Structure formats: C-alpha cells, structure tokens
Amino acid sequence: MFQSRDEFLRWLRSIEKKWQSKWREAHLFEANLKPGAPKFYITVPYPYANGPLHIGHGRTYTIGDIVARYKRLRGFNVLYPMAFHITGTPIMAFSEMISRGDQKTISMYREYIKLYVEDEYKVEEILESFKNPLNLAVFFAERIQRDFEELGYSIDWRRKFHTGEPIYHNFVTWQFYKLMDKGLITRGEHIVTYCLLHQQPEGEDDILDADVNPVEIVEFTAVKFKLEDSDVYLLAGTLRPETLLGAVNMWINPQVEYVVFKWRGDKYIVSNEAFLKLKYQYPEEEFIVIKTISGRELLGKYALSPLNQKRLLILPAQFVDPDNATGIVYSEPSDAPYDYVALVELKRNPDLLKEYGIDPSQVTSIEPVKIIDIPGIKGHHAEEVVKNAGIESQNDPRLEEITSEVYKEQFYKGIIRVDDPEFNGLSVRDAREKMKNKLYMQGYAIPFYELNRKAWCRAKGKIIVAKISGQWFINYNLEWLKSKAREIILSNKLIVIPSKYTKQFLDVLDWLDKRPCARKRGIGTKLPWDSEWIIESLSDSTIYMAFYTIAHIIREKGIQPNMLIPEVFDYVFLGQGDVSDVSTKSGIPVSVLEEMRREFMYWYPVDQRHTGIPHISNHLTFYILHHIALFPMEQWPRIISLNETVIREGAKMSKSKGNVIPLRHVTTMYSADLFRLYIAWAAELDSVLDWREAEVLRVLDNIMRFTNITKQAVETACEERGYDIFTRWFMSKFNEIIEKATVMLENMEIRKYIQYVFFDVLTLVDKYRELKGLDYICGVKEILREWITLLNPVIPHLTEEINSWLGSSEFLSVSSWPEVKKPIEEDLVILVDNIDKVISDIREIIALLKKPVNTVYIIIAPEWKREIARLVLSGVQLKMIIEAMKTKFGLKGREIEIVDAFNTYKKMDKADLERIAKTTSKREYEVMLAVTNYLQRKLGVNISIIWEEEARHRSIPRAERALPLKPALYIE
C-alpha cells in the first residue's frame, strides 16, 4: 500500500520508464502495413523545434495519443507518427542573436538547455554550438522526442524527420511544382515590414517586442496640396481622408527639415524621413532630390485643397512628427483634437506668429468647419472632448487617447454633412472609402504606408514599410478550390470536432486570399524556379502527412536525396508515370517504388488530424486546400479535431511571467500518467484548461487510491462464488459505464470518458464496499482486467503494470477494448440507486421530528400500484384500469385508492414512470431487505421492512402512502 505521495510518485516514474523501454524493445508502436486490417491514421502537427515544449503543447499531443491508443484497442492498425519543424526565421533569428552575444537570448537558451543537461560545462558547449541554427534545431528536436517518449506517446519514431533535411526539401519541391501546375502560384507586389539595417523584410519574430506590442501596417492617404503660385505639391498624410472637406489650414513642423524632390514628373515636399520611406514604397521609380528646406520656410504660405481649391494657410505645429507618414498634415480642427488644440494655441500666441512672419489676423479668422454629425454632439466634436478633458497644449499626452476615441466614435456613428452631394449623408466609414478611392483615381493622392508605432529590429535597425515586387504567393482565392472545401465541410465528409468550430472553417474560407509563400531568408526549401526565395514555413507544411508514409522506407533503403526526383513522388503519391521509367530515371528499384506506393495507399487518407484552435485560420485550412488541390477525393482529410489552450492558476502562461511549465518538468516533477490523466480530464476539448497544482495533487491522490485498490484486489485470493444482489448491481453499473464511456470516447468527449472510467468507477467501488463489506475486493478483482483496459489509453504505464500483476505476459496496450456484458440488470440498478433517495428522505424526516428515533418502518407498495403505473404509461383509461385492478388484484371496494394512484402517476414525469415500470415490487422488497443492515449502520436506527398490506393489518400509520420506489415511511 502506498501512503505518501512522494513514495508513490517515485514508484510511478520508475514503472513508467520500465514500460517505455519494454514498448520500445518490442517495437510495439511501429505501424506496419497489414493488408486487410482496418487502419487508422492520426497525426498531430509536428512541433517547432526552437525550444522546449510546455504543457500546453502536451495537452494536444496527449489527446492525439489517447485517440491513437483507443483505436488500437478497438482493433485498428494505428499509425501515429511525428517529425520536427525547423523551417522559417525564428530558429535562425535566435541562433543569430546567440552569435551576436544577445544576453537575454543567451540566458534564455541556457535555461532551456539546463532542463536537459546538468553538466555546466556541457551546457556552455551546447550553447556555443547553437551559433549554427541547425544544431539548435536538432538539439531541441531530440529533446522533444525524449519528452514525448517519457510521456508514453505511442509514436512510430522510425518515420521521424525534420524539415531542414534534403529529403524533405525534395518533397516540398515536388509539391510546389504541383501547385504551380494547378495554377495556385502567383506573383505580385507585397507590402511588408522592412529593416533598414538588414535591408530585408522582417516580421514579428525579428522586431523588438513585437510579440507583446504588435506592429501593424496602416495605410495613410497622402493628399497633394499645391503650393500657391508654384509647381510644388505638399504631400499631407491622413488616416481620415473623408475630413478633407473640412480642412482649414496646413501644419508644418518649423524645426524639421523637408525635401523637395521630383517624382513622376511633378515636384513634391515631404519630410526627410518620409522621403526615404517613399523610395522604399515605390522601389522601381526614380526620385530626384532638388533641395532640402527648413519647415520654417513654408510657414505663412498657402496651399490649395485639391477638391475645392480652398486656400489653406500653412501654420507651425510641434505635434507634427517628421517620422510619421509624410511629416505634413492638413488641419481639420472640428474633428481632430490635435488640430483643434494647436489652432487655439496659436490664436492665443500672436507673438509666435509674428516671429514666423505671419499676420495674427489671418489666423484669427480660421474657424473649424463642421462636416460630421454625431448623435449627442451639437458643436465641434474635437472642441467638446478637448474642453471636457481640460487639455490646453498640443503636447498633452492625453490627446493620443482622446483622438482614438473620437475617431472610433465617428467611424461607427458619424454622418457626413457637406454641400457636396457626392458625400453628403454618407457614414464616415463609407465616406472614407469613397474619398480615398476618388483621390487615388483622380491623381490627387497616393497611398503611403506607415507603422502603427515606431519599431526596431532586434539588432536596433529601424523598421519601415516597404513594397516588395515579385513576391510569390499561393492563391487560395480560387473558386474551384474553395467550393470543394466548403462542400466537404458542409456535407460532413470532413468532420470537425467539436462541431462548434465548423463555422470558423467556413469563415476562414471566405476571407482567405493570396498568401505570400516565400521569403528571402530563413531555413527551408528553395523555391524550385527562383532560388533567391525560400518557401515559407506554413506553406511547406501542408501535406507532409503523406511523407510520413514513406519516410522510414527512404531511410531503410538508403535512398539519397538526389534520387527523390519529382517523378518519384508523382508515382508514389499520385500513381502517375510508368514505374520502370521512374525507376530508371531515379535509380530507385522498382520494388521499392512499389512498396512506397503501397504504403501510401494503405495509410492515406489521414483519418484524423488533431491540433489547437489557433491552427484553424491557417495551417488546417491550408491542409484541407492543398489536399484538395493535389490529391484525388479519396485522399482528402476525414476528421479534424481541436482542443483549446492551457493556462496556469487562472493566468496565461508566458515567458515574461515566467510561469511556463515545460514538458520536461512533467516527467521529473510529476509523472507521465498523472499528467496524462489530469490534462485529459481537467477540461473538455473546447474549453481552456486551467492547470491548478492543488487539483493535480488531488488527481494524484486518486491515482494512488486506485493503485492501492487494484493492488489489494490482485493480492486477494478469491473463490468462485455466486453473485449476490450487490455484486450483480455492481457488475451492471460497471457495464453501463463501459457502454457510456465508449460512446464518449467515440465522440472525443475525453473528459467525460475519464470521469466515467476513472472517477465514477472509484465512487462505484466505494459504494459497493459500503453495501457489500470487506468482501467487495473480490468483485473489484472480477472487473479489474476490463477496468484497466478502459483506462489504458489515458494511463498506459500504470495499467500495463497492473496487467502484469494479473500475470499477463501480453501488452495491455495492444489488447482489446472490453465488450459490454449483457444482461445489465436494469431493475437492480434502479432499485439499489434508489436507496440513496430513501436514505435522504429518512434523514430529512428525522431532522424535522427533533425527537429520538427508535425504529423506521419502510413500507413497500404492492404490485398492483406498479401495474397501474404501467397502464398509465401505455395510455390506458382510468375506467379500464379500475376494472383490470378489480379482476386481477381483487381490489373491489378500494376504487378510491386506485384513482389516487392513477392521479399521482398522471402528474409524474414519463422517465419516473418508466423507472417504476421496469421494476417489480417483489424485487423492491428483496433489495430493501438486503440493505437493512446497511441502512441501520448508516442511519443509526432500527429498520423494519414491511409490505403495505401487512402494515395496514398492523395499523402502522401512513402505510397507504407507499408508492413504487417511494416506500411509505413511519418513524417511531
């Protein structure tokens, strides 16, 4: 018997190790082709090997493993493979940062390595090796594999690979040729975040703090305002082109340097910073610098609004940031708080104006023009909020927040009120779109891209927005593709579990468009027709499940990368080409090619793919679409199942909080089976799972209790003997649980399945012990083998161990799922379960009486009362019932009692009536008699079981109130 958690955990870990090595030695989970046997192919996306995985990942892989193990017990030939993803920029970026000596990264990785390596010297050596990204990836891939093995996952490791391997590159190359053939590849312009230091596009992974403070690209409309009496245009950037009609002046920062340049045959002015950005956004065009000027030189001049030729005075403003958009803005003080405040400030400060050579009277006459109606705002919106907030200076930081509030409110509620019929009456939202397009179309404006915040790369290089030309895309916006995807989802040819996520797939299909599929840096496969480009990491991971089916053959037969020419994959995956030609061309023997083809045809399609919710909008949708694009219908995905994320003690796990539990700790600090049971039980798939230490320990206590019970059962010698009433009840209940648990597992309701087979069975055993006494353990022994089989998918190690205690020399993990043993004695189940209700009734009454109690009479209703219930249930009329009762039970003269019973049943729920109908009074009496001792013990009173008729003879009060399943009670 285990007493302490520590002792038990140590033991648990030791048997986990033992069984893992036994499974490994037996090659138990290596799935080989068995012609004729039903197969089940389940995959979970391979992990990205840039660091240790945590318990959130563990949830997903554990669920995959539970399904794999369950299907195996159901007699399927199951393939559950795994590989490692190293494509993309993060691994490279981390490796570069380590090379560069970035202390944060170095200490982070040092901690990661220490999870697996104790020797300090070794740790530094490994860290040093990470300067080569491949070493980093391979190190973690190997550790993740070890983590997975230590969690007992039933993976066929022969098929593993990583995405940086040449054989994988060849596979991806083939795939991209195919996509090209099918017309999914296009090329065009693309707007990206771009690092000026590295002179290349850099995404979230490379940008400082982008994970916590996301960087977004926003489109400004840069409006051309012609300087009066010149041929030069000011380019004023705005996010709200619809306010152009309310522009009353221009803002220039006098302290900033501007550039006058020639472009597209015209002359323009923008800030220095903006000029640089412009060149990156129009990379193939010619810009000629004419001169630089100070902002001050422009003050006091007039610019003409392009639509109405209104003269706008150029005024000074400090809030104008040269490094935001074009460094020039127009002023619409009615709606823009900054504009309003700056204007008021200027009016209050004529000296400053004079200093810049501007006549203050010119400014006094500038008034906001109201062009937007907002419910509840009479005057100028900007004025109102600025005054409410008491803001006086354009340098007040609160302006930022106020501005976004005003913008938001106007966007949703604002209506344009202007003379121009084209815009009058439009919502702000519509007007913005319309104005922008109009300005672009008529050549009055150009798009100018800017970031939502200032950003730098990890090496402190400035990030701007640039346009890449010649970007390669995968075009998912093809009707033939999308409609097929919709069709299989809607017709349930592709099943989504839990089904509530089905709609999300359909939604994604609606908005999914072109996706850039290659970048100029990172680890990965080169684009076969344009070797400057490397295929991006989600685009190379869409149909790799096909690769698992042949990966081990490639290794075993020593097939070299150069032999894996596209024709090989055409043959293996699509059955195209003549096998001997392919053999000649590739150098792979015909027999091997045929073997690969057989293997693929046997395992494909993927029966189930399981992963996390966040993959719906990208990977999973690509997975579906690529299969549709490249394979015949028979090979398309069948089931996609999903689970939510994991949090810890109510808080999100994150590196910055330092509350991430790595999988490594599961096997050193907890145990595999404990983890598996907890993580699979603590929440249903579609809800976020909260890892709570206290709960984990409680589950541990239960596993310990379970182990102790089973141990005792194994060690007790039991004789063959007949089943008494309680044992029959126990068996029936257990068989009901088998039935229900099986249904739950088939529906992927894993939490409920575990609730039944673990927690409910434990409770059942307790109850059985109470009823039956010490002898109960023999009943447990009887169901033990089936019980541990039911639990095997979740806690495979412990159940294998118990199975060995039972003297079995076979692996439980490849045995078979228990069948439900009939008959389940439903009447016994109802009657014994009903005892709890009787007990609580008795307790309630005793508590109310507040008197000492000697004896409780439990008075059982006669069979005729049940018969009435049955008749009511089958809809027989009262009259008929009375007649039947009279003849069958001799109840002449007791018609009132019959009517009473009839009325009672009429009011009852159908389910209750059915329970009554399924039992007999004789059985009810027997059961009550059998539990008499139990009741006496439990309630601490004398119990007397007595038939109603007899009780009436003995004039025991209340006897006539007896009903089936609700005996009358009289308390003395």
Added chain:
RNA sequence: GCGGGGGUGCCCGAGCUUGGUCAAAGGGGUCGGGCUUAGGACCCGAUGGCGUAGGCCUGCGUGGGUUCAAAUCCCACCCCCCGCACCA
C-alpha cells in the same frame, strides 16, 4: 469593426445540442462528527430560505417573450475572453 466563444450557487466548474428526472454533477472552501497523542491524510454528514413527516418558496448576467413547464428555446440589453494572417 468583422468573426468566434462565454456569463451558473462562497470559489472553480458540469449542465444547456434532444425544455420537465435541476436546489442544479464533481471538486474546493466552511461547519459538525468519526479516526488520531496532536496535526495531516482518510471516512461520514451539513452547506439558498422556510417547515415537528419526505413539502413549499426563491434561484442559474439583466429585462422581456414562447410554453402546462426554461439554467436549458426566442428577442433585446449589459459585461468578459479569443482570432483578424503572411507568423510559428
């Protein structure tokens, strides 16, 4: 904004798809009892209100509605969480 999910008893959390068996599973906490030298663990009982006979009343975000009957269905409102891409 668009799309998705959710608000349940002191707390966590089931149930709502297929309305009644739901005062509402299961934990936790709290209270009482057992066991114990004591504590822990474990076991038993109680834990919305009222009631001297198994009952009644109130109740599952707020306000309406449908129904003989609603935590469960419909409508409106309030609040919370997640995703919106080219990134794994």
